[in-house]
Amino acid sequence: MSSPAATNSGSSTHSKHPYKEPKQIEGLKNFRALLGPDNEKFDDGELMRFLVARSYDLPGAKAQLLASLEWRKANNVDDLPIPGPNNSNGVMYGVRGWHSVPDANIEAGHPNVPEHAMRLQNYMGGSCLHKWDKAGRPIYIERMGQHNVKGLAKHVTTPELVDYHIRCTEFVHNTIMPECEERFGSEDKVIDKETVIFDCTGMGFHQLHMDGLNMLRSLTDMDQKAYPERLGKLFIVNSPYVFVKVYSMIKKWLDPGVIEKIHILGKDYKNILLDHIDPENLPDFLGGECTCSHMPGGCVPSVIMKNIKPVEKAAPANNLLAVPTxxxxxxxxxxxxxxxxxxxxxxxxxxxxxxxxxxxxxxxxxxxxxxxxxxxxxxxxxxxxxxxxxxxxxxxxxxxxxxxxxxxxxxxxxxxxxxxxxxxxxxxxxxxxxxxxxxxxxxxxxxxxxxxxxxxxxxxxxxxxxxxxxxxxxxxxxxxx
The missing domain is CATH 2.60.120.680 (GOLD domain)
Incomplete structure (x- = not known):
């Protein structure tokens, strides 16, 4: 989580992206003063995420920052093996379009792929980190409407799902976003957020399973507390009536700043997505032109949709949770x-x-x-x-x-x-x-x-x-x- 040191406590200069608004400059100056000598451990971009998440409440931002650091230390998050250009670690889901990690699906036998990460693929509707939007942000796509929520809650424990989510999140932040910065960043454009698309096609009342919803809440709680301001936009497409019922519960868990980034769309969503994503980077089933025909499962591999085979179990040697106890x-x-x-x-x-x-x-x-x-x-x-x-x-x-x-x-x-x-x-x-x-x-x-x-x-x-x-x-x- 630590980043390159800032030059001094009054600095407003992110390594590549200076913050120019008076409110930002003043907020960062005061935040660094409140942190004391420890402020040099963080770059401006990291501090700004916590400031914005807490609406510039300095004591609140400090409490959240320190709590997230303690959480990372207690759970050995910084020691997790994640895929990158200098290792052979296996991916946790489908990956398409990146230089730092070749196009791949999650597969048994790849280094540092836990068994529970393989097991849950049989109950998830399908997911993929699929290219980037017009702002240079990575796009994560999930076929939410195809989830076997009851099976997921029965066969995957909350700690296993949390562990899987942490590994995926760390991969995006530490491998993919630095590549986005290199390829698409500029002095006036920092890329530290991702765009998410949830496709609700197939969603029904059979997915209103309380244990599954509790699992979802566990993830949203963690994201808001440990990974603030990492979401750029969330597009929920093909949303049926049942999703309105689900969202009425989910909304209570979310910070106001997160709610503002959520766009709930019905079936008339294609033009909105294309306003934010070039057609060659958007899967054809979402209104784009991409098919990823060179990869098993296409753009978003899914066991439940039978465009890939059920995943095999990995060797038990890789089955340790990131936070075992x-x-x-x-x-x-x-x-x-x-x-x-x-x-x-x-x-x-x-x-x-x-x-x-x-x-x-x-x-x-x-x-x-x-x-x-x-x-x-x-x-x-x-x-x-x-x-x-x-x-x-x-x-x-x-x-x-x-x-x-x-x-x-x-x-x-x-x-x-x-x-x-x-x-x-x-x-x-x-x-x-x-x-x-x-x-x-x-x-x-x-x-x-x-x-x-x-x-x-x-x-x-x-x-x-x-x-x-x-x-x-x-x-x-x-x-x-």
Missing amino acids: YLRPRSSSAASASSIMDYVMPGKPKDGIFQMFSAMAHDKECEYEIVVADEDVEHEPEVVIKFRVKGIRAACTGLNFTVARFEFGEKADHGTIVVPTKFYSLSECPESGDGIEVKFRAKAAGLYVLSWKPESQRGLVQMEYGVTVDGILGEGDADSM
């Missing part, structure tokens, strides 16, 4: 998107408790995910959950918490691991001390869900919350989280 707020939780700090664990732990959650409203479940990887369960590690009230932010007539349940991934339909449940009154959750503690043994790999909610009808509460996994993230390693 971690803790985070669950995207399906109604309260989990209240602040940027919900997504990462800021700072060092205090008394073994290192996760802050805020703004827990009445009757809204708060859920956290604990992912335990295959290689971590040989000795059935002990998971210790600790939580305590940090402070009341409004009057409460009475507040109870309950540790509701744990369940894991693909086995959730076949059984639930029940932890003894007890209600704790406010007086039993002190603001200091060891807090409340619950333990269990992780006897299988997968996704565990911790869920609770306050019972008060009034007021908001802050909680400190922590987890240690014996042999994985013990107290001695907690500050790495």
